[in-house]
Amino acid sequence: MTEPEQALARARASVESMRAAGAYRDDLAGFRIEPADVVGVPQLIEWALIEPDAANLYSTRRLGAPITFIKRLLLRGLRQYLGEIIAQQTRFNIHLTAYVNQLTERVEALERGAPSPPQPPQSPDAVDGA
Amino acid sequence: MVVHQLLSAAGPVDAVTGQARAYRHAFEAWGWGGSDHAALIDPRMGRWIKPLEKLEAGPDDILLLHYSAYAPRLRPLLALPNRKLLVSHNITPARYLWPYEPVVAVYCSVGREQLPDFVRSVDVAAGVSEYNVAELAAAGARTTAVVPIVFEPPTAVSGNGSSAAAARAATEPPTILFVGRLTPHKRHDLLLRAFALYRRHRAPDARLRLVGEPLSPAYAGAVRELADQLAPGAVTIEGGITPAALWERYRHADAFLSMSEHEGFCIPLLEAFSFAVPVIARPVGGIPEVAGDAALLCEDEDLAVLAELLELAVSDRELRDDLSVRAARRLAAYAPERALDSLREAVLAAAGG
Numbered sequence: 001m002t003e004p005e006q007a008l009a010r011a012r013a014s015v016e017s018m019r020a021a022g023a024y025r026d027d028l029a030g031f032r033i034e035p036a037d038v039v040g041v042p043q044l045i046e047w048a049l050i051e052p053d054a055a056n057l058y059s060t061r062r063l064g065a066p067i068t069f070i071k072r073l074l075l076r077g078l079r080q081y082l083g084e085i086i087a088q089q090t091r092f093n094i095h096l097t098a099y100v101n102q103l104t105e106r107v108e109a110l111e112r113g114a115p116s117p118p119q120p121p122q123s124p125d126a127v128d129g130a
Numbered sequence: 131m132v133v134h135q136l137l138s139a140a141g142p143v144d145a146v147t148g149q150a151r152a153y154r155h156a157f158e159a160w161g162w163g164g165s166d167h168a169a170l171i172d173p174r175m176g177r178w179i180k181p182l183e184k185l186e187a188g189p190d191d192i193l194l195l196h197y198s199a200y201a202p203r204l205r206p207l208l209a210l211p212n213r214k215l216l217v218s219h220n221i222t223p224a225r226y227l228w229p230y231e232p233v234v235a236v237y238c239s240v241g242r243e244q245l246p247d248f249v250r251s252v253d254v255a256a257g258v259s260e261y262n263v264a265e266l267a268a269a270g271a272r273t274t275a276v277v278p279i280v281f282e283p284p285t286a287v288s289g290n291g292s293s294a295a296a297a298r299a300a301t302e303p304p305t306i307l308f309v310g311r312l313t314p315h316k317r318h319d320l321l322l323r324a325f326a327l328y329r330r331h332r333a334p335d336a337r338l339r340l341v342g343e344p345l346s347p348a349y350a351g352a353v354r355e356l357a358d359q360l361a362p363g364a365v366t367i368e369g370g371i372t373p374a375a376l377w378e379r380y381r382h383a384d385a386f387l388s389m390s391e392h393e394g395f396c397i398p399l400l401e402a403f404s405f406a407v408p409v410i411a412r413p414v415g416g417i418p419e420v421a422g423d424a425a426l427l428c429e430d431e432d433l434a435v436l437a438e439l440l441e442l443a444v445s446d447r448e449l450r451d452d453l454s455v456r457a458a459r460r461l462a463a464y465a466p467e468r469a470l471d472s473l474r475e476a477v478l479a480a481a482g483g
Contacts, residue, residue: 002442002449004456007426011438023331024434028323031356033314035225056347060217061173 041101048093050086132191133157133164133477137203140179143370145397146219147179148195152280153194154178156470161459164191168184169203175246184261187212192481197248200241205248214252215441215480217277220262220394220415221245223465226315230349246268254480258395258474259416275476278469279395283461284377303335304444307383307407309376309398310390312344312367317389318353320433326360327437333444336364341377343369380405385443387436393417399425400464408443408450410436424456 002010018024057075059067075082135154140147158163171180182203184430187193193212195204196285198219208214221242227235246269249255255271257263263274306325310316325338340359344350350367357365371379380386386402388411402409409425411417418427426439434481442449 002446004423004426004449004453006440007442007449008428008430008435011428011435011442011480012430014438014441015432015434018331018438019434024327025439026327026330026432028326028360030359031319031352033226033317033319035223035231035314039228039232047232053347076192 041097041104044097045094047092048089048097050093052086061078131157131160131162131477131481133162133186133194134187134191135164135166135194135196136182136185136207137168137179137195137196138164138199138204138205139170139172140175141172142174144172144410147175148200149217149219149254149280150196151178152282152466153196153473156280156473160474169201170182188424192477194477194480195248195252197245197373198241200237200239200244201248205329205400208248208251213480213482214254215477216248216252216255217476218245218249218255218257218262218266218394220258222313222315223392226313226392230314231345234345240275253482254476257298261416262394262421270478273479275472275479277472277476278464279397279400280466280469280473281397281400281464282466284373284380284401302336302382304333304384304440305382306336306338306440306444307341307379307386308339308388308401309341309386309401311342311386312340312350312353312369314345314349315390315392316342317391319356320389322353322356322365323386324389324433324436324440325365327434328440329364331360331434332441338365339383340367340370341363341371341376341379374400380407383407385410385440388412388417389436390414390417396420400461403461406450406452406454406457408479409457410439410443420460422456422460422463424453424460 005018015024054072054075057068058064059071061067135150137150140150154166162299165185165221166179167182167185168179171179173180187210189211191212193207193210193214195203195207195214195216196219197216197354199221222238224235224239224242227238245266249266249269249271249462254273254275255266256275256277257266258277258279260276263276266274299416306328308318308321312318322338327335329336338357340353344353354367357367379477380401383402383405384407386398386409388396388398389413390396393415399409399411399417399420403424409421411421411425411427411429413429421427426443428439430436
């Protein structure tokens with residue numbers, strides 16, 4: 001019998017002996033949660049491309065099938081307009097992400113004391129105002 | 131006494147909404163009046179909850195604010211002259227959410243940043259656990275109180291859960307259960323790895339049941355992919371099941387394994403205790419105080435240790451019985467009437483009485 005207070009010590013001892021015998025040496029690769037205070041540029045680039053999933057457009061009501069149908073019908077009717085919005089937003093996201101990426105590289109280069117990469121291009125307004 | 135409850139959002143499977151409903155039943159039983167309001171209301175909700183704009187609070191009415199994330203619509207209510215009680219349901223640290231669901235991360239991050247403004251503006255700040263209350267005190271709360279989650283044990287379970295234990299056939303393959311939203315801080319990735327080790331080295335026919343609503347379809351897909359990779363065909367992922375179906379999952383479980391790294395309270399622990407299911411968990415957040423001595427708590431990084439604990443919890447009959455007796459004591463400590471007594475005291479304290 002194992003008392004609850006003894007269970008952990010017993011489990012550890014069991015792992016030690018089994019590992020000595022060749023067990024528990026598995027390589028468990030794959031998806032792993034990585035808590036982060038900020039997301040990196042690669043993740044931003046992935047998110048920059050907007051691809052809404054139409055499958056997420058549905059009604060949560062119990063008999064919501066007709067509402068889901070109408071919502072998806074509206075989506076089809078507005079496809080051209082929504083496509084334009086998505087294109088504009090995606091363009092902005094990509095340029096902004098690229099800009100952030102350039103700034104990140106520049107800051108890193110400055111911190112290393114190395115010659116910094118070329119500066120991000122300034123907008124015509126900013127040049128005029130300088 | 132008139133108490134109005136105020137929520138950011140209300141939905142049919144939302145835990146905070148469930149607590150608000152339990153509170154309202156108690157208020158009615160005590161002869162107290164008031165109404166319940168939310169800024170966002172799921173269309174599936176009944177009429178018991180009203181839009182925030184419909185709030186008509188008299189000068190002596192108590193406002194009870196439920197706080198679980200960024201609450202911009204509740205913030206203006208802090209300026210009202212009424213006496214106020216805030217019940218904090220704990221906020222998930224944003225660091226778990228930025229890479230997966232940045233909008234939710236923003237709500238959690240800003241919610242934590244604004245917590246001091248809320249707790250300093252109310253008369254009493256209550257948390258669901260001592261762990262939670264310590265956060266409120268650190269945020270500047272003047273008066274704090276612990277108001278545990280009101281947990282109603284499933285009525286189908288009698289006594290210490292022995293009937294549930296009997297429902298498990300000894301010949302069936304071991305079934306490991308985890309109940310909780312599919313969100314990064316619950317660490318389903320570690321849970322799947324620990325289970326995979328248990329299956330490879332101890333119980334090749336073992337099954338794992340994961341019950342919970344996913345944070346997003348993409349995140350659910352990542353968890354599903356890992357499950358297929360590590361233990362093909364052995365993992366079931368379910369969401370949106372009825373309470374009766376959930377109790378069935380507990381009734382047929384041999385052990386409950388949680389690898390969660392953040393919990394304000396963790397109701398599924400009490401659910402598992404109700405069915406005499408041995409619990410193995412990380413000692414994080416509110417888990418140690420809720421579980422007491424009735425769970426096997428392990429903070430080892432070596433997942434093989436978790437696999438061996440599963441083996442013990444599933445196969446050691448006397449260990450299971452011992453944990454079952456202790457679980458019954460924990461359930462008594464968290465009996466709904468005790469939680470409601472704490473609530474009543476907190477409301478009265480907020481009212482200045």
